[in-house]
Amino acid sequence: MVEIKRRLRIxxxxxxxxxxxxxxxxxxxxxxxxxxxxYYNIVTMSTVGYGDIHPTHPATRLLAIFIIVLGGGTFIGVIANASEMMLLKREVEQRLKKQNIVLGIFFSEMGYRLLQFFSSCDIDREELADMMAIDVGWSEKELLAMAKTFKRTGLKVDMPKVDLTDLNQFLNKRHTFMLRLLENPVLVEHEGFTELLLALAHMGEELSSRASLTALPGSDLKHLAGDLNRGYHLLVKEWLSHLIHLKKNYPYLYSLAARKNPFNPKASAVVDNS
Structure with missing residues (x-):
C-alpha cells in the first residue's frame, strides 16, 4: 500500500x-x-483525438507529440495506480476484519486472563486502573487519546506479587494454541500481534526452563521481569488497538469487551442497569 501511494503521488x-x-x-x-x-491537452494526453481542435503550427505538433509520449503514460499511470490502490484498500479492510476476529479469539482464550494477571501485579495498580477506566460510553476519540497516553506509560510488574508457577502452568496449557495462531496466514502481516505471540512464547520457554520457580536469585528475577514487562506492554498495546477497531466497526462487540475491562476488578459481562 505504501509503495502504491508513493507511485501514485509521483x-x-x-x-x-x-x-x-x-x-x-x-x-x-x-x-x-x-x-x-x-480540453485539447486532455484529449491529446488520453489519445482520444476528436479532431475538433488540431495543431496548426509545427511547434504545436511537436508539443502534441511530447504530450502523447510523456503525458499518455502518466495518464495511464494515474488511473492504474489509483485503481490498484482502491482494490488493495478493500483487500486490506477484509484482511483487517479477519485479523481482528483472530484477535478476539486470542483475548477470549488467554488475553483477558493474562491482562488480569499482569495488571493485578502492576507496581502502579491503582493509578493504572484509573487511567484504564474504559467503559461502554467511551467514544473512539477517547480511546485514541488513551492509546497515545499509554505509549508514554511504563508498565512494570511487582515481581514479589507474581505467581510464576501459576503463570508457567497457564502458558504451558496454551502453548499449542499460540503455535496455531503463529501459523495462521491471516496474521502474517500483523507484525504487532506476531511480536506479542513470540514474546509470550519466549516467556513460557523461560519459565519452563527452570527446574523450580521458587527462591530464584534477584538477578534471575530481574531478567524474568524484563520478559514479563515486554509481554505485558505488547499485550496492552494490542488490546487497545483491538478495542478501537471494535468501537469503530462493531459497537456491540466493543460493548462486551469494555464490560470485561481487565483493569477493573469489578468488571462483569452482566448488564445491570439497577
Whole structure:
C-alpha cells in the first residue's frame, strides 16, 4: 500500500506538470482560451483525438507529440495506480476484519486472563486502573487519546506479587494454541500481534526452563521481569488497538469487551442497569 501511494503521488505530480505545460503551450502557440487549451491537452494526453481542435503550427505538433509520449503514460499511470490502490484498500479492510476476529479469539482464550494477571501485579495498580477506566460510553476519540497516553506509560510488574508457577502452568496449557495462531496466514502481516505471540512464547520457554520457580536469585528475577514487562506492554498495546477497531466497526462487540475491562476488578459481562 505504501509503495502504491508513493507511485501514485509521483504520477500525479507528473500529470499536473504535463497538464500545466501542455495547456499553457496550446494557449500561447494556438491562441486558445484556457478552457479550450485544457480540453485539447486532455484529449491529446488520453489519445482520444476528436479532431475538433488540431495543431496548426509545427511547434504545436511537436508539443502534441511530447504530450502523447510523456503525458499518455502518466495518464495511464494515474488511473492504474489509483485503481490498484482502491482494490488493495478493500483487500486490506477484509484482511483487517479477519485479523481482528483472530484477535478476539486470542483475548477470549488467554488475553483477558493474562491482562488480569499482569495488571493485578502492576507496581502502579491503582493509578493504572484509573487511567484504564474504559467503559461502554467511551467514544473512539477517547480511546485514541488513551492509546497515545499509554505509549508514554511504563508498565512494570511487582515481581514479589507474581505467581510464576501459576503463570508457567497457564502458558504451558496454551502453548499449542499460540503455535496455531503463529501459523495462521491471516496474521502474517500483523507484525504487532506476531511480536506479542513470540514474546509470550519466549516467556513460557523461560519459565519452563527452570527446574523450580521458587527462591530464584534477584538477578534471575530481574531478567524474568524484563520478559514479563515486554509481554505485558505488547499485550496492552494490542488490546487497545483491538478495542478501537471494535468501537469503530462493531459497537456491540466493543460493548462486551469494555464490560470485561481487565483493569477493573469489578468488571462483569452482566448488564445491570439497577
Amino acid at each position: 504520477f500525479i505530480v507528473f500529470f499536473i506538470c504535463v497538464t500545466l505545460f501542455g495547456t499553457l503551450g496550446f494557449m500561447f502557440l494556438e491562441n486558445q482560451s484556457f478552457l479550450n487549451a485544457l
